[in-house]
Amino acid sequence: xxSIVFSTQLFLGAEEKKSFSSADIKDKIARTKGTLDLKKxxxxxxxxxxxxxxxxxxxxKEEIETYLWHPVLADMNNIDVTIENMGQIPFKNDLxxxxxxxxxxxxxxxxxxxxxPVNEIQNNENYMNFTKAMKECDFDGVFLDRMRxxxxxxxxxxxxxxxFSSYSSYCLRQNIDLQNEKGKISRFYNEIxxxxxxxxxxxxxxxxxxxNFSSFFEYKKNQIYRKVKFYKQWAIKKEKKVGLxxxxxxxxxxxxxxxxxxxxxxxxxxxxxxxxxxxxxALPLEIICLTNGFRKLSPKISEKAFxxxxxxxxxxxxxxxxxxxxxxxxxxxxxxxxxxxxNKIIDNKVPIYSGIEIVNSSYxxxxxxxxxxxxxxxxLLDNAKGIVASWNILHIPDNHFKxxxxxxx
Numbered sequence: 001x002x003s004i005v006f007s008t009q010l011f012l013g014a015e016e017k018k019s020f021s022s023a024d025i026k027d028k029i030a031r032t033k034g035t036l037d038l039k040k041x042x043x044x045x046x047x048x049x050x051x052x053x054x055x056x057x058x059x060x061k062e063e064i065e066t067y068l069w070h071p072v073l074a075d076m077n078n079i080d081v082t083i084e085n086m087g088q089i090p091f092k093n094d095l096x097x098x099x100x101x102x103x104x105x106x107x108x109x110x111x112x113x114x115x116x117p118v119n120e121i122q123n124n125e126n127y128m129n130f131t132k133a134m135k136e137c138d139f140d141g142v143f144l145d146r147m148r149x150x151x152x153x154x155x156x157x158x159x160x161x162x163x164f165s166s167y168s169s170y171c172l173r174q175n176i177d178l179q180n181e182k183g184k185i186s187r188f189y190n191e192i193x194x195x196x197x198x199x200x201x202x203x204x205x206x207x208x209x210x211x212n213f214s215s216f217f218e219y220k221k222n223q224i225y226r227k228v229k230f231y232k233q234w235a236i237k238k239e240k241k242v243g244l245x246x247x248x249x250x251x252x253x254x255x256x257x258x259x260x261x262x263x264x265x266x267x268x269x270x271x272x273x274x275x276x277x278x279x280x281x282a283l284p285l286e287i288i289c290l291t292n293g294f295r296k297l298s299p300k301i302s303e304k305a306f307x308x309x310x311x312x313x314x315x316x317x318x319x320x321x322x323x324x325x326x327x328x329x330x331x332x333x334x335x336x337x338x339x340x341x342x343n344k345i346i347d348n349k350v351p352i353y354s355g356i357e358i359v360n361s362s363y364x365x366x367x368x369x370x371x372x373x374x375x376x377x378x379x380l381l382d383n384a385k386g387i388v389a390s391w392n393i394l395h396i397p398d399n400h401f402k403x404x405x406x407x408x409x
Contacts (some may be wrong), residue, residue, distance in 0.1 A: 003388030035401045042143040044069035044328020048133045056137045065140040072147035074114045076126045087116040087161035098155020117223040118166045141241030148255035153280040156293030159254045167177045171286045177208035193299040198304035201354035207315040220256030232265040241267040250314025259340035264345035270355045270388045273338045277357040277366045284329045336379045353386030358400045370403045
């Protein structure tokens with residue numbers, strides 16, 4: 001068998017607790033361990049209880065490492081992030097005004113609204129929840145999720161989240177001309193309104209397009225780095241491990257997740273190389289939202305030209321129309337291209353595991369077949385150090401785990 005680390009995730013919300021007994025959950029974990037030699041399980045219980053502790057103890061007996069799956073800046077347990085208290089977006093106070101936004105943002109059990117990383121009250125409350133859960137259950141480590149700024153699925157304008165609030169405060173402290181900084185956003189929106197395909201073809205990536213905002217994107221990266229480092233220092237003292245849930249490297253630019261920086265503050269990284277899913281972080285949805293969002297602001301740019309540019313920015317192979325992505329996702333060869341790119345960025349400092357969505361979820365519009373699982377494996381075979389079967393073990397068919405085992409037999 002190829003030496004590969006198999007991990008998966010367990011989400012316990014109200015629906016899961018209603019549908020699955022403690023015995024059901026343990027039985028599913030045991031079956032998966034029997035099929036795949038499962039090494040790690042990341043557990044997010046929206047209301048940690050005796051059930052959480054019971055599952056952690058069960059995993060210890062099965063020799064499975066357990067991680068507290070901990071959302072840092074969005075969808076935290078019992079902490080509401082709303083349109084009123086989320087990171088402020090310049091000129092926008094209504095989600096419906098945002099270009100290209102996913103229609104489920106702000107709704108459902110997970111609403112994907114992000115608070116400002118410098119928001120002390122909510123951050124402290126979330127940290128207290130974290131330390132309480134780590135104390136009550138003997139997790140081997142913490143798996144940090146949602147430690148980022150909004151992604152294109154939150155609407156294109158959300159990439160400037162906190163620009164007029166905490167970043168402005170930072171500018172004042174650094175004696176940076178605040179009025180000039182504020183004027184940049186208006187000028188940017190006015191300029192791109194006149195761009196066409198020829199103009200876009202001059203750019204290699206979004207870093208070049210947003211070069212005037214480099215100090216802001218640097219600020220975002222440092223805020224996320226500081227947040228992760230804070231948890232890593234706690235983990236070192238407690239002799240615990242840290243795993244990170246990161247958007248693909250092409251998308252992480254928008255969110256403040258810098259692979260190179262963050263690789264110095266963790267033990268391993270899960271790269272969300274989701275090629276089929278229609279949820280935040282998944283390549284198809286993020287690409288659709290980013291394309292629609294940018295083209296709404298720059299209407300003279302064609303869909304085909306933007307997707308060509310986006311393929312260049314992300315280092316991926318993309319079709320030339322959104323309908324194909326909407327219907328089929330993106331080719332799983334992109335999981336390999338992304339994995340190689342991410343490993344190069346971090347210079348192989350820590351293991352990067354490929355996160356692949358093999359869950360069947362109506363909320364994220366995923367209907368993954370065994371053939372799709374095998375297509376992932378055909379792309380990743382011999383290159384992946386590990387696979388994280390995402391997002392929820394309870395909704396991943398046993399046959400999908402068996403398909404993984406067959407490929408790595």
